[in-house]
Amino acid sequence: MSARLDLERLVATPDGQGGEVKSFEQIGAVWARVEPLAAVTTDSGGVQQVTVTHEILVRHRGDLVSGMRFAKGLRRFLVQTVHDPDEDGRYLICRCTEEGQ
Template structure:
């Protein structure tokens, strides 16, 4: 397999990588939260968009490929944040198995 030729200058989006960090609510339940693991540069590629109606409200879902430098600590369920936008990581892979880049398949939901 040949190495991917990616211009690092295409990684122009500054994202925060967040992982889930649940906290007890004091009554036996949990409150879902996230903490920032790292800030990094990424390349965001929109792939597809779908729209549906939930509770009389239009909701759109956009899938993205997000390219970042290789990280060994990624997990499905982590997310990227860019301002108010949230990209949830569904899957990820090393496109040329050289441990230089990781491509994350992400979903962004919005109203």
């Protein structure tokens, strides 16, 4: 595990007009192993979009859930799934999609 990532959670703040503003706030930092899995290109209305998926391995945390994200510099990895690969409570594998690709 050689990548230092910030762990962020989604926070909703009232906007004063009955709605809310959603943003992410950092809740910690973790050491991780980041492995790219696939890049899928789709064409939507003449615009090409690339979705890059990654598998991110971290030490077990009880507060890590889907919907959070990891940040490394300007890169953002949205957590889609979280699971304990061998159910012993040591590590978690997160399937993530990279935002902004």
